[in-house]
Amino acid sequence: MNIVVGIDGSEHGSAAVRWAAREARTLGxxxxxxxxxxxxxxxxxxxxxxxxxxxxxxxxxxxxxLERARLLAESELEGASVRLSTDLVExxxxxxxxxxxxxxxxxxLGSHSGLFLHHRLGSVVGACLHAATCPVVVIPADVPxxxxxxxxQSVQTS
Amino acid sequence: MTTHDDARVTPDRLEDGSPSxxxxxxxxxxxDGSPGAQAALLWAVDEARRRDAELxxxxxxxxxxxxxxxxxxxxxxxxxxxxxxxxKDLMSQVESLRDGSVRLxxxxxxxxxxxxLESLSRDADLLVVGSHGRGAVGRTVLGSVSSxxxxxxxxxxxxxxxxxxxxxxxxxxx
Numbered sequence: 001m002n003i004v005v006g007i008d009g010s011e012h013g014s015a016a017v018r019w020a021a022r023e024a025r026t027l028g029x030x031x032x033x034x035x036x037x038x039x040x041x042x043x044x045x046x047x048x049x050x051x052x053x054x055x056x057x058x059x060x061x062x063x064x065x066l067e068r069a070r071l072l073a074e075s076e077l078e079g080a081s082v083r084l085s086t087d088l089v090e091x092x093x094x095x096x097x098x099x100x101x102x103x104x105x106x107x108x109l110g111s112h113s114g115l116f117l118h119h120r121l122g123s124v125v126g127a128c129l130h131a132a133t134c135p136v137v138v139i140p141a142d143v144p145x146x147x148x149x150x151x152x153q154s155v156q157t158s
Numbered sequence: 159m160t161t162h163d164d165a166r167v168t169p170d171r172l173e174d175g176s177p178s179x180x181x182x183x184x185x186x187x188x189x190d191g192s193p194g195a196q197a198a199l200l201w202a203v204d205e206a207r208r209r210d211a212e213l214x215x216x217x218x219x220x221x222x223x224x225x226x227x228x229x230x231x232x233x234x235x236x237x238x239x240x241x242x243x244x245x246k247d248l249m250s251q252v253e254s255l256r257d258g259s260v261r262l263x264x265x266x267x268x269x270x271x272x273x274x275l276e277s278l279s280r281d282a283d284l285l286v287v288g289s290h291g292r293g294a295v296g297r298t299v300l301g302s303v304s305s306x307x308x309x310x311x312x313x314x315x316x317x318x319x320x321x322x323x324x325x326x327x328x329x330x331x332x
Contacts (some may be wrong), residue, residue, distance in 0.1 A: 004161050019314055026208070026209055027208050027209075104189065106316070111308060111309070125308070127305070129289065131316050132319060133319055135201055135286075135316050135318045135319065136316070136317045136319075137314050137315070138314065138315045138316075138317065139315050140312060140313065140315075
């Protein structure tokens with residue numbers, strides 16, 4: 001049962017990596033870090049074009065994001081015998097992650113992946129919740145995954 | 159607020175009497191008797207076994223129709239009936255899971271399920287919901303409860319997809 005994490009380079013994405021690494025450690029499951037990126041296109045009379053410079057910059061940027069995530073995951077795993085893999089995919093994040101959900105044990109995402117507004121779900125999260133075929137784990141943005149939790153509070157209902 | 163804890167399952171655990179620690183080692187799953195909730199419950203049971211965690215199965219009952227308004231007949235214990243029906247519903251869902259392999263508690267709460275689950279997420283390691291509960295008629299992308307808790311829960315939320323037997327089953331080891 002492998003655990004797939006969608007990396008978006010944000011703080012919320014980091015919380016997702018940390019949570020997934022601990023889960024992989026607990027369950028002894030393979031951990032797969034995936035960063036999906038796109039190369040920005042410039043409009044031209046012949047349609048959108050992508051220059052080699054843009055492509056090189058986007059590739060490097062994406063590679064750096066994934067490498068940071070890998071280092072973070074490794075530090076959380078602390079030498080535990082968990083198979084860790086990374087995957088850099090050029091394309092659209094939602095559909096790519098949905099594809100990867102087939103056969104995955106779980107797909108882990110930061111709650112804001114694909115969006116930067118508070119109290120909204122990111123578009124990538126929305127796409128995955130809609131179409132993923134494995135359980136999707138949404139890591140809240142405003143709570144550090146490692147924080148101690150407050151004592152139980154009485155449930156407010158009316 | 160009405161709360162019933164299933165004392166038969168965990169007599170040593172009282173309402174809100176759980177120990178506070180770095181990790182609560184508790185998984186909360188919201189159920190409502192729908193197929194989506196059933197899928198979530200089964201996943202949560204497996205996860206609780208894998209983590210050796212306590213599993214709290216939560217059902218929220220909401221007053222329906224005229225029970226909530228002035229049309230309620232004087233003297234009728236409609237709420238009591240609703241609570242009792244919800245309680246039976248909850249018990250029937252967990253009945254087959256009481257094989258001793260997982261520490262299981264049940265909680266019945268009055269009020270909107272998303273409020274109850276959001277509050278319980280403050281003292282849980284994981285909150286599990288189905289992608290669509292009883293309220294969704296298949297039109298929506300995501301059920302209202304799952305959508306709400308994904309945005310507001312204080313712990314990671316697992317949204318378990320609707321059971322779909324027609325989906326191709328692939329080797330999970332790959």
